Amino acid sequence: MEIQWPLVFFTLLTGLGAGAFAFVALTEWLGKAERTRLPGASTALVAMAAGGVASVFHLGHLERIFNVLNNLRSGIAQEMILIGLTGLAIVVYIIVVRLGYSAQVRKIVALVGLVLATLLAIAIGKSYVLAARPAWNTWLLPLLYFVSAAVLGLFTIYIWAALRKEEEATVLAVNRATLITLAVQAVVVVAYVVYLAVAPFPNPLRSASRLLAGDLAPVFWGGLVVVGLLIPLGLTAWFFVAKKKVLPSLVVAVVGLVCVLVGGGAFRALMYILGSSIEKFS
Amino acid sequence: MTQIAIALDLNRCVGCLACVVACKMENNVQIGSYWNKVLRVGPNGKFPDVEMYFLPVLCQHCDSPECTKVCPTGASHKRADGIVLIDKDKCIGCRYCAMACPYGVRYFNEEAGVVEKCTLCAHLVDKGQRPTCVEECTGNCRYFGDLDDPTSEISRKLNEAGKNVHTVADVGNHPSVKYILRKATWRSG
Numbered sequence: 001m002e003i004q005w006p007l008v009f010f011t012l013l014t015g016l017g018a019g020a021f022a023f024v025a026l027t028e029w030l031g032k033a034e035r036t037r038l039p040g041a042s043t044a045l046v047a048m049a050a051g052g053v054a055s056v057f058h059l060g061h062l063e064r065i066f067n068v069l070n071n072l073r074s075g076i077a078q079e080m081i082l083i084g085l086t087g088l089a090i091v092v093y094i095i096v097v098r099l100g101y102s103a104q105v106r107k108i109v110a111l112v113g114l115v116l117a118t119l120l121a122i123a124i125g126k127s128y129v130l131a132a133r134p135a136w137n138t139w140l141l142p143l144l145y146f147v148s149a150a151v152l153g154l155f156t157i158y159i160w161a162a163l164r165k166e167e168e169a170t171v172l173a174v175n176r177a178t179l180i181t182l183a184v185q186a187v188v189v190v191a192y193v194v195y196l197a198v199a200p201f202p203n204p205l206r207s208a209s210r211l212l213a214g215d216l217a218p219v220f221w222g223g224l225v226v227v228g229l230l231i232p233l234g235l236t237a238w239f240f241v242a243k244k245k246v247l248p249s250l251v252v253a254v255v256g257l258v259c260v261l262v263g264g265g266a267f268r269a270l271m272y273i274l275g276s277s278i279e280k281f282s
Numbered sequence: 283m284t285q286i287a288i289a290l291d292l293n294r295c296v297g298c299l300a301c302v303v304a305c306k307m308e309n310n311v312q313i314g315s316y317w318n319k320v321l322r323v324g325p326n327g328k329f330p331d332v333e334m335y336f337l338p339v340l341c342q343h344c345d346s347p348e349c350t351k352v353c354p355t356g357a358s359h360k361r362a363d364g365i366v367l368i369d370k371d372k373c374i375g376c377r378y379c380a381m382a383c384p385y386g387v388r389y390f391n392e393e394a395g396v397v398e399k400c401t402l403c404a405h406l407v408d409k410g411q412r413p414t415c416v417e418e419c420t421g422n423c424r425y426f427g428d429l430d431d432p433t434s435e436i437s438r439k440l441n442e443a444g445k446n447v448h449t450v451a452d453v454g455n456h457p458s459v460k461y462i463l464r465k466a467t468w469r470s471g
Contacts, residue, residue, distance in 0.1 A: 060395025064355070067374055068354035070372070071356050077354045130348070201451065277384050279451050279470060
């Protein structure tokens with residue numbers, strides 16, 4: 001099917017917001033990166049709002065938006081509710097931090113937000129699991145969206161940790177977490193390609209060979225693999241092993257975020273192109 | 283239970299496209315969209331053993347439609363008589379139903395901002411008439427009626443056809459449109 005660009009931006013930005021807040025919540029629980037939390041949470045809120053704005057460009061009738069609550073079993077209804085609740089949790093978190101509430105209160109709010117953000121990151125991928133589209137009908141899709149949100153969120157936190165000059169140990173810990181999550185993402189991408197190769201209702205339009213060596217290969221290898229995975233993996237791995245830091249952490253974080261945004265966009269675009277229906281009557 | 287549906291005897295279809303034109307005129311279907319279209323399947327095989335048939339494709343008015351399950355607004359719904367419809371006053375144009383349809387027979391109307399598809403001419407059915415594609419079929423290949431009524435014309439024709447009755451691919455949605463094809467290989471589903 002045609003690439004739905006508003007939804008590409010919606011899932012990228014919402015994933016970034018959910019991922020960023022999830023890691024803000026984790027730092028709250030771990031008692032680390034205190035200076036990063038507030039700007040991290042604010043960035044998450046702005047990203048989710050921008051994602052919400054992007055999504056309305058996909059709709060034919062925005063004025064009827066609250067009709068989406070008529071069927072709560074629908075993936076779109078679940079996404080909308082989770083976005084609202086996660087956004088609310090982030091706002092409450094920012095308020096309790098700004099007003100200087102106790103660590104216990106902050107942790108409770110952060111935990112609620114962490115659970116909601118995790119569910120949201122999964123929900124935006126789960127909506128695409130449809131029996132009608134064999135390339136999408138796999139639990140690997142929500143897993144990919146979840147890992148993508150984690151990577152986007154981690155690089156966002158990484159940027160703020162570098163900007164706010166957190167302790168070196170904290171920056172290194174964020175770098176290590178990002179490196180591990182990128183490696184997990186690479187494994188899930190490989191698993192998804194294997195799924196495409198063995199998926200039911202085989203069709204050249206949605207085949208692994210089209211992705212690996214056909215007309216989609218430049219986007220797959222260039223956009224997703226090299227830019228979206230190998231460059232950020234290489235940067236974080238280099239930062240991890242190098243004794244002398246040649247590149248400042250901020251450069252690693254900014255370049256890494258740009259790369260995973262490009263890679264995430266490439267994956268989502270490929271997903272739409274591969275998402276042909278079982279019977280393509282045309 | 284009632285399941286209003288259409289059965290098509292593909293051995294009678296001559297591919298004249300009268301049903302396509304009639305559907306467009308009756309339902310004012312926008313340019314580029316085809317609530318009912320006719321595809322040519324084949325020719326397949328090697329001369330002299332070649333075969334070909336025409337396949338009219340429309341909303342399958344599924345028994346367990348995926349489109350109604352995913353529709354967040356309830357605009358896509360299944361009536362008591364089995365016809366799947368879209369309430370255009372409720373639709374927000376999110377196109378999730380079109381993604382969930384296994385057959386690509388839902389169309390987004392850019393001008394109206396809503397999704398549209400074959401209604402089985404519910405406005406005519408409600409007046410006791412038959413869908414316009416059935417009425418205008420030059421080969422008399424379309425049978426219309428209640429699949430759950432064993433005395434209906436559609437049920438009798440399907441009974442007569444026996445093992446020559448086919449459906450398009452079924453992923454749990456149970457398409458209601460039936461295709462009768464004899465002496466040729468069914469190439470869908």
